[in-house]
Amino acid sequence: MTHAHARRILALLALIPSGRVVSYGQLADLAGLPGRARLVGRVLRTEDTSTLPWHRVVGAGGRLSLPEGSDGWREQRERLLAEGVMLRGSRLDMKMYQWQPDLAAMLMLMDH
DNA sequence: CGCTTGACGGGAA
């Protein structure tokens, strides 16, 4: 059985729209786990994210966190580019692509 | 059991 924290993180991950990204720390905050950015990274590495948009999670500074040149890095890069997110190497503009959850999205979350 | 790691983050130098 997966940890409750992991379930919340994965549930939120599924809500991130195509073409938009969130930072590890932002996802932790949304999950009610401030200061737990590393937990988000671990969950993404540990849990099965095959059916989820894991590629929409990037470092707070707009940098891909996977080792540059690795398979995962290439995969994330390709997926983002396919969604229209422009990247220069491992960098992208957070001002341009960071997801800001709207009221409707927040209400969805409260409606268990 | 204590010590190290790590898909993090922010600040200082």
Add this chain to the structure above:
DNA sequence: CTTCCCGCCAAGC
């Protein structure tokens, strides 16, 4: 830009 450093803490070893 690049280190360092510290806070964070579950997993590995």
